[in-house]
Amino acid sequence: MRQVPAGPRRARAAGSSPAPAPGPLPVPVPGPGPSRGLLPRPPRPARPLLPLLALLAAAAVLFLSWPGGERGTAGPDPPKSLRDPGPPSERALRTLLAHLDPARLWGSLLRPLLHERLPGGPGSRAARQHIVSHLRSLGARWHLELDTFVAPTPRGPVAFSSVVATVAPVASRRLALGCHYDTKALPGGTFVGATDAAVPCALLLELAAALDGHLRERGEQDPALTLQLLFLDGEEAFEAWSDSDSLYGARHLAAKMAARGHPAGSEVTAMSLLVLLDLLGAARPAIHSHFPESHRWFLRLATIEQRLRRLGLLYSAPPEPPFFRLEPPPGPVEDDHLPFLRRGVPVLHLIPTPFPRVWHTPGDTEANLHPPTVQDLAKVLLVFVAEFLQL
Ligand SMILES: [Zn+2]
Numbered sequence: 001m002r003q004v005p006a007g008p009r010r011a012r013a014a015g016s017s018p019a020p021a022p023g024p025l026p027v028p029v030p031g032p033g034p035s036r037g038l039l040p041r042p043p044r045p046a047r048p049l050l051p052l053l054a055l056l057a058a059a060a061v062l063f064l065s066w067p068g069g070e071r072g073t074a075g076p077d078p079p080k081s082l083r084d085p086g087p088p089s090e091r092a093l094r095t096l097l098a099h100l101d102p103a104r105l106w107g108s109l110l111r112p113l114l115h116e117r118l119p120g121g122p123g124s125r126a127a128r129q130h131i132v133s134h135l136r137s138l139g140a141r142w143h144l145e146l147d148t149f150v151a152p153t154p155r156g157p158v159a160f161s162s163v164v165a166t167v168a169p170v171a172s173r174r175l176a177l178g179c180h181y182d183t184k185a186l187p188g189g190t191f192v193g194a195t196d197a198a199v200p201c202a203l204l205l206e207l208a209a210a211l212d213g214h215l216r217e218r219g220e221q222d223p224a225l226t227l228q229l230l231f232l233d234g235e236e237a238f239e240a241w242s243d244s245d246s247l248y249g250a251r252h253l254a255a256k257m258a259a260r261g262h263p264a265g266s267e268v269t270a271m272s273l274l275v276l277l278d279l280l281g282a283a284r285p286a287i288h289s290h291f292p293e294s295h296r297w298f299l300r301l302a303t304i305e306q307r308l309r310r311l312g313l314l315y316s317a318p319p320e321p322p323f324f325r326l327e328p329p330p331g332p333v334e335d336d337h338l339p340f341l342r343r344g345v346p347v348l349h350l351i352p353t354p355f356p357r358v359w360h361t362p363g364d365t366e367a368n369l370h371p372p373t374v375q376d377l378a379k380v381l382l383v384f385v386a387e388f389l390q391l
Pocket of ligand 1: 001184196236360
C-alpha cells in the first residue's frame with residue numbers, strides 16, 4: 001500500500017507516535033511533496049473532551065439508526081426478522097469474547113506466517129497452505145477457492161494465488177474481510193512483514209475460529225448474510241508502486257467476481273461491506289474513517305472500542321488514545337480495496353496512518369509487534385463482525 005502523494009503526508013510528530021524503539025528509523029514516504037503534520041490539535045485540556053463528545057454524538061446517532069445491517073448499501077432493506085436487535089448485552093459480550101484465544105492467535109495462527117511470502121515462492125505456498133488448512137480444520141463449512149493466475153510484472157511473469165473463503169456462497173449478501181498475505185521483495189534483507197500483513201491475516205483466521213460455532217449453525221440455516229474472507233496475493237509492488245505494479249491479486253479477483261453471476265447481481269455487488277485490514281500489529285494505531293459510504297460502520301467500531309474500554313475488557317485504557325480516531329485521515333491510502341471500491345463496494349479501510357515505524361523495513365518483525373494491541377483489535381473486530389452478521 002502507499003499513501004497517495006497528493007495527499008497530506010503522514011508525520012511522526014503527530015502525537016500518534018509508536019512505541020519506543022531501538023534507534024531512529026526513517027519513515028519512508030513515497031512520492032514528492034513536503035512533509036506536513038496532521039491536523040492541528042486543540043489545546044491540551046480540550047483533548048479528552050472533544051473526541052468523547054464526538055463519540056457520544058456518534059453513538060447516539062448509531063443507536064437510533066442501528067437496525068438493518070444492509071441499509072444504505074446496494075441491496076434492499078432486509079425483512080424485519082433479519083434486522084439487528086441491537087448491540088449485545090454485557091453478558092453476551094463477555095461470552096462472545098471468551099471465544100477468542102490469545103495463545104492460538106499468536107502461536108498457532110500468526111507465527112507460522114512470519115516468514116518471507118513472495119508471490120510464486122515456497123514461503124507463499126506455505127502461507128497459503130497454513131490459511132487453507134486452518135479453515136478446513138474448523139467446524140463451519142468454509143467454501144474455499146484459489147484465484148490463481150500468472151501476470152506480467154517488472155520481474156517477468158509471476159504466479160499469484162489469492163484464497164477466497166466463504167461460509168455460505170449462495171447467501172444473497174456478504175460481509176467480506178480482507179488482508180494481503182504476500183510480502184514485499186526488499187533489496188538486501190529478509191522481510192517477514194509482521195504488520196504487512198501477517199497480523200491482519202492472523203486476525204482473520206482467529207475471527208473464523210472464535211466464531212466457528214456460530215458460523216457452523218448459521219451455515220446450516222441457509223442465511224441471507226454470510227461471511228467471506230479474502231487472503232489476497234500480490235498487493236506489493238515489485239519495483240515502484242504504479243497502477244500496473246501493485247494490487248495484482250485484488251485487481252484480478254475483483255474483475256473475476258464482478259463477472260460472476262450471483263443472486264445479488266454479481267459476487268461484487270453481493271458484498272455489503274469490505275473491511276480491509278493492513279499494517280496492524282504495532283502499538284497505538286491511529287485508524288481513521290476514509291469513506292462517507294462506510295462511515296457509520298467506522299463509528300460502530302469506535303463505539304464498540306469505547307464500550308469495551310469502559311467495561312475494562314481491553315488492555316488499552318486511557319490515557320492511551322483510542323485506535324479508532326474521529327479526526328479526518330491524514331490522506332488517502334492506496335491498497336487492495338481499490339478494485340472493489342471502484343466497483344461500488346462500500347469499504348472500511350482499517351490501516352493506521354501514520355504507518356508503523358517499521359513499515360517496509362527489515363524491522364517489521366514479531367519483536368516490533370505489540371501483542372496487547374493485536375488482542376484488543378481482535379476483540380473489537382469480533383464484536384463488530386458478530387453484530388454485523390447478527391450472530
Ligand atoms: Zn507493504
